[in-house]
Amino acid sequence: MARIVYGVSGEGSGHAVRSDFVLEHLKRKGHEIKVVTYDRGLRILQKQYDCFETAGLHISSRHNQVEKVQTFFENLAKLPEAKKRLKALKSEVFDSFQPDCVMTDFEPMSAYLANARDLPLITIDNQQGLRYMKFPCPDYLHKDRRLAENLVRMLIPRPDVSLITTFYFGKPVNDRTFLFPPILRQSIRELVPKIDNFILVYLTRGYDAFLEGLKHFKRERFVVYGCDTVGEFGPITYKPFDRNTFAQDLANCKAVMATAGFSLITESLFLHKPYLALPIIGQFEQEINAYLLQRLSYGSLMRNLSQASIGNFLYHLPDFRDHLESYKEVQRQPVTQKLDELLADDCQLLRTLHEKRKEADREALPIPDLFAG
Numbered sequence: 001m002a003r004i005v006y007g008v009s010g011e012g013s014g015h016a017v018r019s020d021f022v023l024e025h026l027k028r029k030g031h032e033i034k035v036v037t038y039d040r041g042l043r044i045l046q047k048q049y050d051c052f053e054t055a056g057l058h059i060s061s062r063h064n065q066v067e068k069v070q071t072f073f074e075n076l077a078k079l080p081e082a083k084k085r086l087k088a089l090k091s092e093v094f095d096s097f098q099p100d101c102v103m104t105d106f107e108p109m110s111a112y113l114a115n116a117r118d119l120p121l122i123t124i125d126n127q128q129g130l131r132y133m134k135f136p137c138p139d140y141l142h143k144d145r146r147l148a149e150n151l152v153r154m155l156i157p158r159p160d161v162s163l164i165t166t167f168y169f170g171k172p173v174n175d176r177t178f179l180f181p182p183i184l185r186q187s188i189r190e191l192v193p194k195i196d197n198f199i200l201v202y203l204t205r206g207y208d209a210f211l212e213g214l215k216h217f218k219r220e221r222f223v224v225y226g227c228d229t230v231g232e233f234g235p236i237t238y239k240p241f242d243r244n245t246f247a248q249d250l251a252n253c254k255a256v257m258a259t260a261g262f263s264l265i266t267e268s269l270f271l272h273k274p275y276l277a278l279p280i281i282g283q284f285e286q287e288i289n290a291y292l293l294q295r296l297s298y299g300s301l302m303r304n305l306s307q308a309s310i311g312n313f314l315y316h317l318p319d320f321r322d323h324l325e326s327y328k329e330v331q332r333q334p335v336t337q338k339l340d341e342l343l344a345d346d347c348q349l350l351r352t353l354h355e356k357r358k359e360a361d362r363e364a365l366p367i368p369d370l371f372a373g
């Protein structure tokens with residue numbers, strides 16, 4: 001059995017939910033695991049697993065746009081604490097635990113320590129799809145694509161193996177990258193979907209204009225989560241967030257309107273719910289999720305809030321449902337089976353791929369002739 005350090009991003013809950021599924025499988029197989037995470041990841045995982053609290057990045061947004069300056073300075077202010085946590089991570093986890101390998105769901109510190117200590121590194125996330133999978137990208141996102149890809153490269157060093165969860169299956173760019181259907185919570189898989197006469201809306205602060213626009217569609221019913229308000233106002237019913245109630249409304253709604261986070265999109269597609277995606281402008285992952293969703297005809301993308309766009313989405317609900325009938329999680333090898341292969345026989349296959357990746361890196365970097373001239 002292997003000793004594994006497993007890094008989990010704490011930004012949002014999607015990373016922790018996905019990791020919980022993988023961690024539970026690894027634990028059942030008898031592997032020893034130390035989880036490195038923060039914020040929501042820590043709150044979700046600390047009861048079930050041995051967790052080390054690290055420092056992590058946070059993205060600030062306002063009025064449906066990333067606040068780049070605020071994001072920069074908020075994370076800059078965390079650097080002294082991050083330095084302390086990195087030192088503690090080295091001594092309390094890597095030195096004492098002596099891992100055989102590192103896995104990460106977009107958590108940088110564990111990934112960089114794997115690189116520094118010559119340990120095999122596996123990434124399990126959807127972000128590496130920006131780096132290791134081919135996909136169409138509209139012209140207006142080309143600049144953001146380059147920035148996002150460079151950011152992914154900066155945050156996570158080159159892994160030995162990339163296990164990418166995705167609802168769009170492009171072509172991997174190397175033979176160490178493998179694509180898998182999205183990992184969903186068991187509670188979502190157990191839901192029995194039906195179509196009731198209401199639309200589920202999940203939005204946080206900064207969407208007042210959009211919510212005001214919904215009031216013009218008096219023949220529709222909207223159930224809204226994520227706001228501070230509770231009660232009925234015309235066609236809109238505001239509910240306080242409750243995980244079980246939200247999941248049931250997701251199963252029963254006729255469509256979803258929300259930001260373009262990966263987790264909610266993939267849960268909605270699994271339940272065959274047309275999706276109006278409102279991506280956070282400037283956050284490329286959300287923008288490309290929304291674009292690919294629309295390209296697959298599973299829903300619509302709305303970058304600029306308008307009643308016309310809402311009306312167009314509602315008009316085409318039957319068309320989206322027709323396309324969703326053909327949506328199935330592609331019957332591929334499950335991600336846990338691939339992990340079992342990589343970790344078998346004292347991580348033999350993983351160690352082989354680790355050496356293969358290092359050899360490729362050496363060939364890609366020319367060695368200077370120190371005696372020339």
